[in-house]
Amino acid sequence: MKQGLFLFSLTLFCFYDLSAQQDLASSRLKTIGSGINVSWLEQTWNSGGLYHKKLKQEDFNLLASAGIRTIRLPVAFERFYLSGNDEEKNAIISNIDNVLKLCQRFAFKLILVNHSGRLQNQSLNEDEERLKMLWAMLEKRYRHVSSSLLYFELFNEPTLEDAKWLPIAASVTKLIHQSSPKRTLIIGASNYNSIYELSRISPLLDKNIIYTFHFYEPFIFTHQGATWIGKQVTTTGIPFPYAADKMPKLNTEAKGTAGEKNYLNYVNEGKKGAIHDKLMIIKNWSKKNRVPVLCSEYGVYRKHAPFISVCNYLSIVKNELQSLAIPGIIWDYDDNFSILAGEPKNKKLLPCLFP
Template sequence: MSKKNLYALCFLFFATFMTLPQSFAQNIPRGINLTGKERIWERQSFEAKEIIQDIQVLRDNGFGSIRLPIAFDQYLNKDKNFLRELKQVVQYTESNEIVLILAYFDHGLDNNNAQRQAKSITRNWRKVLKNIESDSKNLYIELVNEPNINPSVWEDIAPKIIKGVHKENRKIPIIVGGTNFNSLFELSRTKPFDFQNIIYTFHYYEPYIFTHQGTEWTGKQNATLGIPYPFQQNKMPNLSVKAKGTEGEINHRDYALTGNKTAVIDKISQISTWAKNNQVQLWCTEYGASHNAAKDSRIAYLRDVEEVLSTYKIPGFVWEWEGNFGIRELLNK
C-alpha cells in the first residue's frame, strides 16, 4: 500500500478526531500509545533515535499526540543512559509541537506497600522532571498506570505523589485515573483532588468480552472467539466451554445489550457528566480491541468509540500502534 493510500485509510478510520477538543491552552490532536518500553520482561534498551523514528511514523499517519508507557523503575535502575535518552525524546516532541504523555508503568503498587511505593514513585518522577526543562509546553505525565488498589488507599497516596511532583515542577500537567485499572466507574465515584493542572483519565475496553476475546492473560472468561461488533445474532459464536461458570458466561448472555454504540454512549456519557459537574478535564488514555477480533469488527468498534469520545470532546489515545492490539495491521492489510 502506498503512503498516500495508507494515510487516506487512516483518515477514514479516525476522521472524527480532526475536530480537536480543547485542553488547557492548547488543542490535543489524535492520540495513540507507542508501546514497547513498558514491557520490562523484554529488557529493551531505551534509545531516543528509535523512539523518535517511531514517532515520526505515527505523525506521518496523522497522530499528533503520543502516550509513551515506560517501565520507569527498570530504566532508572538499570540504564545509566535513560535520562539522557528520554530528554532527547522530549526535546524532539517539544520542537515539533507533538503532545507527549509519559506514563508510569511497573509501579508495583498494592494495598500493603502503597505508602512505601508512593515515596519511590515520587522520587522517580522528581528525577525525571529534574532532567527535563521546566517550561515544556507539550509534555504531560500520567502519575501511574491503572492503579489496582483500594480506592481509599489510592485517594490517600495520590495527593502525596502529586505534592512531591509539584516540588520539582508545579506547572507540569498531571494525569490521574481511578482504581480498578483506571475504571471510569471508579473515577465517577471519586472526588477530584484539590490541585491545579490535573487531568482525569479512564481506560475504555467495554465490552471486555469483545475487546479482549482470546487473550490468554485475562483468563477463561474471554476464551470465546469470533464475537462480532456490533452484536449480530446470526454471527454470534457459542460460548466456549472454557468460559462456562465464569463472568464470560454472563457477558456472552448480555452481549446483545452491551455490544453496540448505544452502550458506548451510555457509559462514556456518564463519566463526561461527572467531569462537567466537577469542572475538570477528562481524557481517555487507552481504548482498543485485540487483534483476535475480526478486522471489520475492530474497525467498527474503534470508529464508534472515537465518534463518542469526539462528541463529548474527550481526547482519546488508541492502544496501540503495534502489538496485541496494534492498529498498524488494520492499515496494512
C-alpha cells in the first residue's frame, strides 16, 4: 500500500513539474514581443567584425521607441569560440556581455543563438560532444543571469534529419536543465528551421522549451537576387503582393530550376492569404501539442526587392503573426535584410513598419 501511494505521489509530482515547465515557457513567450536579429557575430567570413561593438545605447533607444523588446543574437561559436584563437574567443565573449548589459539596462530579452554550427552524419558523435561541451560552458558562464532575461537557442537551422537531431536536442536540453532548470530553451526542426518539418515532429518531453521556425515564404520574393542561394532566385524585381502587370520576366538562368516552378506558381503564393494559410499550419500544431512557438526569423533581402513590396510583405507577416499570438523576430537590423530606411548611419527605421 505504501509503495503504491509513493508511486502515485511520484507520478503526480512529475505531472505537476512538467505542467509548471510548460506554463513557464508559455509565459516567457508572451514577454518576447517584437524582436530584431542583429547580424555580425555569426559572420564566419568576417573575423574583423568581432572587434567592433555594433550595438550601442543609441541603437537600443531607437529600437525601444519602435516597440521592439527582444534581441536575437546569432553567434558563430563553432568558428570563433570552439575553434578560435584566444583573441577571437575573448572578443566573442566581450561582445555578448556588452549586449547583455544593454539588454539588462533597457529591459530587453536576449536570445543567444548557436549559429553556423556543425552537425553532420559523417562526424555526428564528435559533433554532438562538441555541442554539449559548448552549452556546458555557456550555461556555466551565464548561470547567474536571470532566466527571464536570457534564452538559449541550441542550434540555428539544423539540416540533420529530425530522427537524429531531436535526440541530440533532448540530450543537450537535459544537460543545461540539470544546472539551470528555469532557463527556457529554443529549438527548431530540420531543413533550416522549416515550418513544415516542425509541424511533423512530436515535442520533447522537457516542457521548458519554446519551438521556433523561420519564415521566408514565398522564397522567390524574399531572396530574389541573393547570390549565395543560386540560380533559382536570379529573377529580380518581383513585387509583393503578386501583380501581373508588374511581374518581371523569368531570368533565363532560373529556367529548369525550382525558381521556374516558383515563378509560375507565384500568382497563388504571392498574396496575404497564402501567408496566413502557412502560418496556420504551425499555429494548429502549437495548439494540438500545447507548446509555445516563435518565429525567430522573417525578412526580405533588400538589394533587388521593390521598396514598397518590402514594406507590404514585412507589414503583412508582422500583422499575421501578431493576430496568431506568435512573436516575430525580423532578420535583420542593419545588414542586407535591414529594417533601416536610407543609409545605416542615419539610424532611421522603416516608417511603413514602425510608424
